[in-house]
Amino acid sequence: xxxxxxxxxxxxxxxxxxxxxxxxxxxxxxxxxxxxxxxxxxxxxxxxxxxxxxxxxxxxxxxxxxxxxxxxxxxxxxxxxxxxxxxx
Amino acid sequence: xxxxxxxxxxxxxxxxxxxxxxxxxxxxxxxxxxxxxxxxxxxxxxxxxxxxxxxxxxxxxxxxxxxxxxxxxxxxxxxxxxxxxxxxxxxxxxxxxxxxxxxxxxxxxxxxxxxxxxxxxxxxxxxxxxxxxxxxxxxxxxxxxxxxxxxxxxxxxxxxxxxxxxxxxxxxxxxxxxxxxxxxxxxxxxxxxxxxxxxxx
Numbered sequence: 001x002x003x004x005x006x007x008x009x010x011x012x013x014x015x016x017x018x019x020x021x022x023x024x025x026x027x028x029x030x031x032x033x034x035x036x037x038x039x040x041x042x043x044x045x046x047x048x049x050x051x052x053x054x055x056x057x058x059x060x061x062x063x064x065x066x067x068x069x070x071x072x073x074x075x076x077x078x079x080x081x082x083x084x085x086x087x088x
Numbered sequence: 089x090x091x092x093x094x095x096x097x098x099x100x101x102x103x104x105x106x107x108x109x110x111x112x113x114x115x116x117x118x119x120x121x122x123x124x125x126x127x128x129x130x131x132x133x134x135x136x137x138x139x140x141x142x143x144x145x146x147x148x149x150x151x152x153x154x155x156x157x158x159x160x161x162x163x164x165x166x167x168x169x170x171x172x173x174x175x176x177x178x179x180x181x182x183x184x185x186x187x188x189x190x191x192x193x194x195x196x197x198x199x200x201x202x203x204x205x206x207x208x209x210x211x212x213x214x215x216x217x218x219x220x221x222x223x224x225x226x227x228x229x230x231x232x233x234x235x236x237x238x239x240x241x242x243x244x245x246x247x248x249x250x251x252x253x254x255x256x257x258x259x260x261x262x263x264x265x266x267x268x269x270x271x272x273x274x275x276x277x278x279x280x281x282x283x284x285x286x287x288x289x
Contacts, residue, residue, distance in 0.1 A: 015193055019263040047196045047270070053203045054270045055238055057210055061219050062239045065124070067117040071134050075116060076109070078138045079145060084109030 010037055011044050022052045095157060101149050108148075112141055115158065118240060119165045125235050126169035128224045136168040143168070155249045162240065162250040166232050173228050188229050189257055193264045198274035200281040209280070222272035226265050233258055234265035 014034050020026040021034055038045050076085050099107040119140060123133040143164050151160060202210070209215060223231060236247040237258065244262075248255045 012195060015195065015267075016263065019259065019266060022266075043196075043199055046199050046201045049203045050201060050274055051266055051270045053210075054266060054273055057215075057219060057273070058223075058234075058238050058269075060211060061216050062121065065117075065121040067120045071120065071137070072116065074134070075112065075138055075141065079108075079112060079141055081105065081109045081112060084106065084113070 011041060014044070018048060018051055021048065022055060097151070097153065097157065100157075101151060103149070108145065111157075115161055116141070119161060122162065122165055122235055122240060123169055125220065125223055125239065126166070126228070126231060127172055128220065132172050136165070136172055140165045140168045156246070159242070159246050159250045162236060162242070162246075163252070166236070166250060170228055170232070188227060188261050188264060190260075193260075193267050196267060196271065198271050198278060200274045200278035202274060202277035202281055204284060205277060205280060210277075218273065218276050222269050222276070225272055226268055230261050230265040230268065233261040234269070237262050238266070 014037060017026055017030050017034055021031065026034065038048060073085060076082055095111055096104070096107050100111065116137065120133060120137050123136045123140070124130065127133050127136060140161075144161060147164070151157070155163070223234070226234060232251060233247060236242045236250055237244065242250065244255050244258050247262075248258045251258070
């Protein structure tokens, strides 16, 4: 049974570094420290993996958003740019 | 869009309609996406989109080029969104007094490892709706930072410029936003993760 808790100890200290770690911008020393901790801490590994996955899913999801044609037309009309609608 | 914007700023400032049309054409899909995710409502996002470009059109002659054109547009759009949110709930403060900028982020609680679920399931229609629902649970201040940084791909510096806050504030809010979204998604997928574990045994 894993008695490990994220309310105290090293896990708590490392929490502040997670964003930089996921972005690959964490300094070398802190990064090595974090990775050493991750090797022995399953819970922290899950947190890091799911944090990275969370960012990745939003990246993926944003790819299929687009401007609906009717919204675009009304925007051009509001800005008196109807003459330029043909560009779309 | 920051790296790909290449507009004739002098023409824009002088009121060149064709160049402005090109700016609207190229930037409006991303600005609309930002507003839709900030506001979570199509009608509100469309109104804010129109108001943002009307404001941009009026302000262009005074554009001082201290930031890039795209950062400037994002700033106008975020301010429009915040104004809409403030009108919806005038009693809720949007500023920095909601704990967003406290040094310590809340400790993770949910530990369901949803990375093991198939991508098709995570990105299904329901999965995507959950992503959008989770964003709406963030405070407006955290939502703005997360969307600019992780959805619109602005750098920390550009995000700070667009929001008029320091880079440190961006980093602190980004961590809190990501951790909160991770909690929301982990909680949402926890039953599926547990079921998959049973299936695997």
